Amino acid sequence: MKKFEEKTIHSEAIFTGKVISLKVDDVMLPNGEKSKREIVNHPGAVAVIAVTTDNRLVVVEQYRKALERSMIEIPAGKLEPGELPEATAARELEEETGYGCNELTYLQTFATSPGFADEVIHLFVARGLYKVDSRAPLDEDEFVELMEITVEEGEQLIAEQKIYDAKTAFAVLWLKMQAV
Amino acid sequence: MKKFEEKTIHSEAIFTGKVISLKVDDVMLPNGEKSKREIVNHPGAVAVIAVTTDNRLVVVEQYRKALERSMIEIPAGKLEPGELPEATAARELEEETGYGCNELTYLQTFATSPGFADEVIHLFVARGLYKVDSRAPLDEDEFVELMEITVEEGEQLIAEQKIYDAKTAFAVLWLKMQAV
Numbered sequence: 475m476k477k478f479e480e481k482t483i484h485s486e487a488i489f490t491g492k493v494i495s496l497k498v499d500d501v502m503l504p505n506g507e508k509s510k511r512e513i514v515n516h517p518g519a520v521a522v523i524a525v526t527t528d529n530r531l532v533v534v535e536q537y538r539k540a541l542e543r544s545m546i547e548i549p550a551g552k553l554e555p556g557e558l559p560e561a562t563a564a565r566e567l568e569e570e571t572g573y574g575c576n577e578l579t580y581l582q583t584f585a586t587s588p589g590f591a592d593e594v595i596h597l598f599v600a601r602g603l604y605k606v607d608s609r610a611p612l613d614e615d616e617f618v619e620l621m622e623i624t625v626e627e628g629e630q631l632i633a634e635q636k637i638y639d640a641k642t643a644f645a646v647l648w649l650k651m652q653a654v
Numbered sequence: 655m656k657k658f659e660e661k662t663i664h665s666e667a668i669f670t671g672k673v674i675s676l677k678v679d680d681v682m683l684p685n686g687e688k689s690k691r692e693i694v695n696h697p698g699a700v701a702v703i704a705v706t707t708d709n710r711l712v713v714v715e716q717y718r719k720a721l722e723r724s725m726i727e728i729p730a731g732k733l734e735p736g737e738l739p740e741a742t743a744a745r746e747l748e749e750e751t752g753y754g755c756n757e758l759t760y761l762q763t764f765a766t767s768p769g770f771a772d773e774v775i776h777l778f779v780a781r782g783l784y785k786v787d788s789r790a791p792l793d794e795d796e797f798v799e800l801m802e803i804t805v806e807e808g809e810q811l812i813a814e815q816k817i818y819d820a821k822t823a824f825a826v827l828w829l830k831m832q833a834v
Contacts (some may be wrong), residue, residue, distance in 0.1 A: 475723040475724045475725070475816065476723065476724060477715055477717065477799065478715075478716060478717035478724060478797040478798075479695045479717055479724075479760040480717050480800075481825055482720050484796075488668070488669050489668050489669060489676060490677070491678065491690075491692040492690070492692070493692050493770055493807050494692050494694070494770050495771070496669060496676050496694075497670070498671065499719060502795070504717075504797050505797075507794070507795070509795040510671075510672070511719040511720070512671040512673050512674050513719060513720045514674070514676075514694055514720070514770070514771075515768075516770065519769070520747070532703045535657055535723075537656075537657065537658040537659055537660050537684075538765075538768040538769070539679060539681060539690070539691040539693060540693045540694070540765075540767075540768055540769070540770055540771055540772045541765055541768055541772050541774075543655040543656065544655045544656060544657040544658055544659075545655070545765070545768055547768070550769075550771075551718065562707060572715065578817055582812055582823065583815065584818055584819050584822075584823045585718070585721055585725070585769050585818055585819045585820065586766045586767045586819075586820050587696075587720075587766045587771060587773055588718040588720055588727070588776075588818075589673070589695065589699070589718070589720070589724055589730075589732075590673055590674050590694070590720055590773075590821050591694075591720055591767060591771070592720045592721050593767055593770075594721075594818075595820070614687070615683055615687070617658040617683070617685075618658075618682050619657065619658075627774065632762055635763065636655065638764055638765055638768075638774075639765045639766075639768050640764045640765065640766050640775070640820040640821065640824065641820065643762065643764045643766075643824060644820065644823060644824050647824065647828060647831060648723040648827060650831065651765050651827060651830065651831060651834075652772060654831075654834045
């Protein structure tokens with residue numbers, strides 16, 4: 475998958491933060507012209523479509539500073555260095571929802587913002603959920619509220635723009651598809 | 655939707671580019687503690703689920719420097735200042751695919767990376783496609799190749815990770831759902 479490849483002529487590091495970093499690449503286009511690409515590097519993330527026995531989707535409401543609002547999303551979190559995506563998925567599910575799961579299946583991976591970022595999300599499906607007695611704590615700067623919603627409630631929350639992110643919109647549609 | 659609001663104490667502008675900008679906000683968490691948020695600002699974008707009369711999805715292959723690979727995606731593009739999303743959608747569809755459309759319907763909006771970016775994508779469905787004789791030119795740094803795929807081909811391309819972005823994964827699932 476290298477069609478129309480853009481060769482890097484020069485790469486300038488702009489910022490290195492605790493979550494993301496930013497660089498500006500000078501590139502050579504397929505026609506020999508030059509252009510600039512502003513690129514955010516991100517460690518990657520997992521997200522979990524956690525389905526209860528009565529076919530509800532487990533979601534959490536949390537504040538998203540980037541959008542200056544709270545959003546209802548499926549559990550998700552950044553990959554830690556050296557951690558397998560499966561382990562991140564199980565950990566984030568437990569931290570954010572208090573659920574362990576007997577079944578964790580890899581579904582697919584997608585890039586979230588290929589125009590400017592390398593972030594990918596590895597999507598998992600969790601079933602066989604059970605409440606963990608002494609759940610792992612949230613990150614110290616993380617505040618979430620748990621909800622369990624039907625497909626119909628999910629569609630209503632999308633219509634009201636309370637579900638307002640790509641991975642959760644995908645999850646609602648995926649769960650609807652399972653019932654067909 | 656202000657639950658768990660994080661108040662901005664200080665905001666530091668780090669970078670202003672031609673597509674994105676970056677800032678770091680010091681915030682006050684709901685428990686009174688402080689934290690930092692690294693935030694990318696983006697003008698927002700549209701994406702178009704363009705469906706042919708024989709129920710194929712119109713996609714384009716293009717190189718994505720952030721991921722150092724080409725990807726097969728539904729037509730999409732950034733909002734221009736003052737441009738209505740509907741107009742951006744019609745323009746990007748024509749520029750990237752050479753198709754005009756008789757029907758353009760708003761579907762929904764989603765944030766792509768709420769953890770670190772404010773980018774939202776307004777998703778449209780285009781039907782009644784027709785080839786435009788003198789199509790609008792692509793941006794000068796844009797190179798794309800057109801394909802029209804069935805739902806089954808879309809699922810195969812997802813399995814092969816040639817379709818590898820959230821909006822296009824959503825589009826394939828959405829088109830599959832229409833056939834049910």
